[in-house]
Amino acid sequence: MQCPTPRQETERVLLGHGAGGRLTAELLATLVLPALGARPGPLEDAATLPPLESPVVSTDSFVVSPLFFPGGDIGSLAVHGTVNDLAMRGAEPVALAVSLIIEEGMALAELRSVMESLGKAAADAEVPVVTGDTKVVGRGAADRLFITTTGIGRRLPGLEPSAARARPNDAVLLSGPIGLHGTAVLSTREGLGFDADIASDSCPLHRLVRALAPLGGGVHTLRDPTRGGLAAALNEIAEASGTGAEIDEAALPVPGPVAAACDLLGLDPLHVANEGCLVAYVPEPRADDALRAMRGVPEGASAVRVGRTTAAHPGRVELSTRVGSRRVIDMPLGEQLPRIC
Amino acid sequence: MQCPTPRQETERVLLGHGAGGRLTAELLATLVLPALGARPGPLEDAATLPPLESPVVSTDSFVVSPLFFPGGDIGSLAVHGTVNDLAMRGAEPVALAVSLIIEEGMALAELRSVMESLGKAAADAEVPVVTGDTKVVGRGAADRLFITTTGIGRRLPGLEPSAARARPNDAVLLSGPIGLHGTAVLSTREGLGFDADIASDSCPLHRLVRALAPLGGGVHTLRDPTRGGLAAALNEIAEASGTGAEIDEAALPVPGPVAAACDLLGLDPLHVANEGCLVAYVPEPRADDALRAMRGVPEGASAVRVGRTTAAHPGRVELSTRVGSRRVIDMPLGEQLPRIC
Incomplete structure (x- = not known):
């Protein structure tokens, strides 16, 4: 108008x-x-x-x-x-x-x-x-x-996801690539020139969640890794549920330009804010159903399994690195990227 | 804690x-x-x-x-x-x-x-x-x-007040004195020294509205005269309902210190923001019931009738002044007092 x-x-x-x-x-x-x-x-x-x-x-x-x-x-x-x-x-x-x-x-x-x-x-x-x-x-x-x-x-009827409902032997699913929003905003703000290769993932996720509705109570936990990035989301879930998680670094979808920008800026892609992806915790036997449902909508087309929960280290999130070592994924202290959302 | x-x-x-x-x-x-x-x-x-x-x-x-x-x-x-x-x-x-x-x-x-x-x-x-x-x-x-x-x-069951529901021959009731909030904030901000005599009227009004609930649909309109003051509230109601109003200046409760502060500052008390009073439009035959109900709760203890609506000048609000003249109460253009709430 x-x-x-x-x-x-x-x-x-x-x-x-x-x-x-x-x-x-x-x-x-x-x-x-x-x-x-x-x-x-x-x-x-x-x-x-x-x-x-x-x-x-x-x-x-x-x-x-x-x-x-x-x-x-x-x-x-x-x-x-x-x-x-x-x-x-x-x-x-x-x-x-x-x-x-x-x-x-x-x-x-x-x-x-x-x-x-x-x-x-x-x-x-x-x-x-x-x-x-x-x-x-x-x-x-x-x-x-x-x-x-x-x-x-x-x-939505049947859904009652909560950070506190994560359980051992849940699959940890991620609906799309990480790090795009934070690096897009930072690159624009600071004139770093990544803007051509990186765009924010900002999008609404309610249709993706609707696609998961048939799993009902099987959807234990949903979280969108915004401020503090995936590291903060995983740690909040671990703390709220008392359930540990093991994340497979090789499975994490970090787009090349995001990895390059993070390298240059000394950022950890796990700490960078996202605005268009979510993590879903579902019981291992339901993981394939959940992935199929997520991939059926555009926002979840590249959904992947990135890890699993465990009773072995309650409340702690660990990363299995590409070189076969393990490290703890900590809650970020403060913000590497202020005013990102 | x-x-x-x-x-x-x-x-x-x-x-x-x-x-x-x-x-x-x-x-x-x-x-x-x-x-x-x-x-x-x-x-x-x-x-x-x-x-x-x-x-x-x-x-x-x-x-x-x-x-x-x-x-x-x-x-x-x-x-x-x-x-x-x-x-x-x-x-x-x-x-x-x-x-x-x-x-x-x-x-x-x-x-x-x-x-x-x-x-x-x-x-x-x-x-x-x-x-x-x-x-x-x-x-x-x-x-x-x-x-x-x-x-x-x-x-609340039975209540459906709306600015658009004001009708000719409504009584215009005001639950308490006007001008306190705006002058209190301004005096503090500018160090004018009225602070000792003027305090904001800021208070919650839902109990006052609950007291009016027995009048049900008889409560045509409720409005709290915040930004733009009573003048803005009356004009919004007049515009939304297409109903004119006549306000009696002598009936308007303007506390002495507010009048003094407004005189000094060149403000019209009708334009000054309030945060703890409301105007209620009720059919004339229900006005006494409404006043009694309002005065029954502390926030409405000094409720008064300040005017009436009329079909004579649709959408226009007029003031009968103390000296017997009439003037239009206009919608304030902008703000005399920025950042008042």
Whole structure:
């Protein structure tokens, strides 16, 4: 939908755009709501939803820098990140609430791009944006744009995945290659030139989870390895369930350009954030069924088995390296890559 | 609950505290979760909720500056603001999701104060914080702390207030004095010295709405006059419903110190934000019942009738002044007071 006041495209966000008056109403009516595909109409303080038998809720703030990167931007990321947090609890999204914190002076054209991307990502994920909020802070009080997305979901019947439900003799499955999102953002931010070869994997994972639904309670654990990377996800599961895991380095899908970028930057691909893959823990006898189901949807086309759980070292995650040695995969201490999501 | 590592009190937030690794886990375990009264346990990507017959959702980002002001702080405000947005749709809160964006270098002691205030406000409102997120951005990329709170609520049976449901011959009721929140924050921020006489009215309004529940569908419209003040709330209702309103200036409860502060600052008290009062539109024959119900709870003790709706000038809000003249109450253009909530 076109903006009825194209002159805005050379204009910038003013403090008054966040003040709840006429300027706020204009920003919403001419930019935010059209981008989100929202029907015009009275704005209320809160949105009503249809009855929910088993609601799930998740919230995430997105502060990624830069706002645009190969494979996505803060708008699409703000949808995918929250949809995926719901999916990791076995839920599909029902509604999104989106809250913006904008720095005074941000170009309206740029804000429009982000909001259109957010609207498109939400439409692709088949989830409406039902309510939101817009705040503007003065120059220097924020870095251009932060987006907080909250998702309300509905648990798929039979699924009750939880980090605490991992058990010994589970297969550890990974739905796709690791390290793409973090290295794509870092390369763009720092001008490292990998951008041509690396794009973020950012995508919604609820359809992949839906494909796993026939396994029901057999899906012990789902986790998307975002901040802290696969290392953090595996350690959180190990800690929550008290179950150790053994990961096979040779089975880990690390794309060549990601490996090269990590080598150059001194990063461990296991610590780099992802936004479009998940780990699934299922009982060993169900592993082939689960892999087949995952590979049946595009997001899971390259799903692989990367390891197994064990009662031998509760709570600890170990890596069997290519050269036949073993090392512990630790929880990352802090962040090698700030503002990655 | 005491922090097990009191040395932290002289320490500051690091970038790594938002990175999803060990530092994040430590911040959550030693500061955030105890302050929120959350039971320790595995952290999941999303929280499950009990079945909801008529769910309502609302989200708000809070960017108030300063973080602490007479009558509240960003933590309590982040609870009250969202609880009240739910209440304005006739809902009581069931769960809150809280997302933090923290500037690197913020004192942990200050963050703890805010989180304890947030936890106390949530407990007082009888609503649990069920999920959240923590991001840290570098120095200068945010102004200390922004909080986004999303509330999930349950609509009270029989209530379906909406800005669009105002009708001619409604009484316009106001639950308490106006102008306190905005002037309290401004006075503190600018060091104007009104702080001794003015405190924010910030408080949760769901109990006041519950008191109105016996009027059922007779409660046409509820609105809390936050950003843009009473002028914005009245104009939004007039626009959404196509119903005009006539407000009696002599009936408007403007506390003396607020009037003095507004005089000095050239502000119109009708444009100043509130965080603890609401306007209710009810059919004239029900007005006394509604006032009695409102005055029965502490938040509504000083509820008054401030005007009535009319078919005479659809969509327009007029003020009958003390001197007997009439003027239009316009929608404020932008904000006289940025970062007020």
